[in-house]
Amino acid sequence: DIGPALLKAKEAVSDDAAGEGSSGCRQICRVAGPLTTSHPAVRHLDVCESRHCWRWVPDQRLSALWAELSPEERARVVETHAGGQAVRRFCKEMASQVRPKECRASDKAKRSLGAVFMLDQHSLSIYKEMFVVAVEQNVPLAINMEVIESVDGVVQDFCAARRRHEGREMGYLDPRAFQEGSDLWVQYREREHVRLMWMSTMAKVFEIRLLELWEARHGAEEREAAQQASLRAAMELLALEEGGDDAQGAGAASSAGGAGTGV
Secondary structure, eight states, X not given: OOHHHHHHHHHHHHHHHHTBOTTSOBOOOOOOSTTOSOSTTXXXXXXXXXXXXXXXXXXXXXXXXXXXXXXXXXXXXXXXXXTTEEOHHHHHHHHHHHTTOOOOSOHHHHHHHHHHHHHOHHHHHHHHHHHHXXXXXXXXXXXXXXXXXXXXXXXXXXXXXXXXXXXXXXXXXXXXXXXXXXXXXXXXXXXXHHHHHHHHHHHHHHHHHHHHHHIIIIIHHHHXXXXXXXXXXXXXXXXXXXXXXXXXXXXXXXXXXXXXXXX
16 A cells, blocks of 8 residues: 555655745755664765655646556556566666766665666556656655655565564564664665665656657647747737837828928
């Protein structure tokens, strides 16, 4: 059940809005849970973490387009795997988006965890559903560290409950219980940081696909309408200028006639 995580994703947008200062500058709000960046061992992650977020800004055009798509077309927009393997298109799109990103996580973590996340279809499906909800409902939604933490909490609770049900509680380590600052905790914190980068990037890839689909279907119409509107505006401006010139010419002629009569 990702309901709590979806609620957190919607709340994240409200929190961002509330975090705007009167000067319009965004105030940095650190996560207060186990995925905090306040510890010196992971404080460097705070530099880039906010830039790894993805936000859906309501767009009626794209939401309406999504409603028009067939189930097969929608599936292609959010396609990541086929036959248990990541499809080539998805890999290339992810690579093109991730490569230029600045991330303070270790190179080792980015390389190894990126490969793991690409194979983790369960995790991908959770954030894929968030994208679909955002587009279908056309409501503000964000994928940020608070959302990552909420999803991780749901997953960890599920794993713990299943192990209890199976009588296998011994040996289970809940990463949320790791001592802050310990090696295990730092690894866990860095892993979830990289997860944020990958999952938010995946949502961005889906958004780009939808934009490209809209462009292919309606882009030409909108460009034509924009050109026509621009042409009409230019014609109206020209008419106004010509009208002004005629008025000035008539005024000058009237003045000249008056001067001749006076002589």
